[in-house]
Amino acid sequence: MNPDILKVLYSREDIQAINARLAAQIKADYAGKNPLVVCILKGAILFMTDLVREIDDYLEIDFMDVSSYGDATISSGEVKIIKDLDTSVRGRDVLIVEDIVDTGRTLRYLMDMFQTRQANSIKVCTLMDKPEGRVVDVSADYVGTKVPNEFVVGYGLDYAERYRNLPYIGVLKPEVYAK
Ligand code: XMP
Ligand code: MG
Numbered sequence: 001m002n003p004d005i006l007k008v009l010y011s012r013e014d015i016q017a018i019n020a021r022l023a024a025q026i027k028a029d030y031a032g033k034n035p036l037v038v039c040i041l042k043g044a045i046l047f048m049t050d051l052v053r054e055i056d057d058y059l060e061i062d063f064m065d066v067s068s069y070g071d072a073t074i075s076s077g078e079v080k081i082i083k084d085l086d087t088s089v090r091g092r093d094v095l096i097v098e099d100i101v102d103t104g105r106t107l108r109y110l111m112d113m114f115q116t117r118q119a120n121s122i123k124v125c126t127l128m129d130k131p132e133g134r135v136v137d138v139s140a141d142y143v144g145t146k147v148p149n150e151f152v153v154g155y156g157l158d159y160a161e162r163y164r165n166l167p168y169i170g171v172l173k174p175e176v177y178a179k
Contacts, residue, residue: 002166004176005154010145010169015127015155018144019047022125023054025142026095029123034058035093038085040106041065042164043099046156047127047144051097059095062087066106079109089119099156100128100147104136111138128152128169 001008010018037059039048052059065082094114101107107124114122125142132149153159154166159176 002163002170004163004172005166005170006173008168008170009147009152010155012167015050015144015167015169018127019050020054022142022144023051026051026125027055027057030057030059030093030095033093034060035095036087036089037061038089038094038096038110039063040096040098040110041083043156043158044097044127046164047099048097051125060087064110066110068105079106089114089117091118091120093121094119094123096122096124098124098126098140100130100152101126101138101140102130102133104134104138107140108136108138127155 037048037052039045039061041063042065048061052061062085063083064085066079067082068079096107096110096114098107101124111122111124123142124140126140127144128147129140129143129145130147130149150171151159152169153163153172154169156164157169158164159172163172
């Protein structure tokens with residue numbers, strides 16, 4: 001195990017089981033459709049690639065990178081687009097794939113934007129949900145697991161861009177933050 005990890009919250013096997021469950025629901029709900037799966041970079045990349053592997057049906061994949069403005073303006077709920085989609089969402093069944101929903105600001109912004117861009121439907125699949133962090137009233141349609149209000153890393157999620165590659169989700173040792 002990576003020496004910076006204090007404890008593992010979800011093992012590789014736990015995550016695989018979550019993904020299989022979510023994929024089965026998505027496959028059933030989108031039967032006969034061709035959804036546009038929107039992976040939110042960078043955190044959702046491992047999750048998205050594992051998830052779609054479990055769905056042997058028609059779908060398309062695109063990527064979007066967004067970031068919240070700095071702490072000073074975060075209360076405005078403004079989100080900055082770093083990389084937009086290549087695909088038009090007009091008339092599409094959009095499935096946003098997120099790593100974790102915390103305040104809900106990112107999701108609210110994306111859902112409003114896809115609505116404005118005239119998507120046919122907009123749903124959200126998140127690996128993790130932190131309900132205690134919610135500031136904006138928004139919820140995901142598919143939730144892998146609820147997590148407590150702790151900072152988690154691994155399986156796409158980073159601290160200072162590290163740990164995204166870990167195949168499990170865990171909590172860092174406190175001394176790592178002090179470095
Ligand atoms: P909001 O607050 O808009 O933001 O729902 C969701 C985004 O915040 C990041 N986030 C985390 N990243 N460990 C992380 O590595 C965490 O525990 C965590 N909580 C929130 C993440 O980028 C997510 O997309
Ligand atoms: Mg991050």
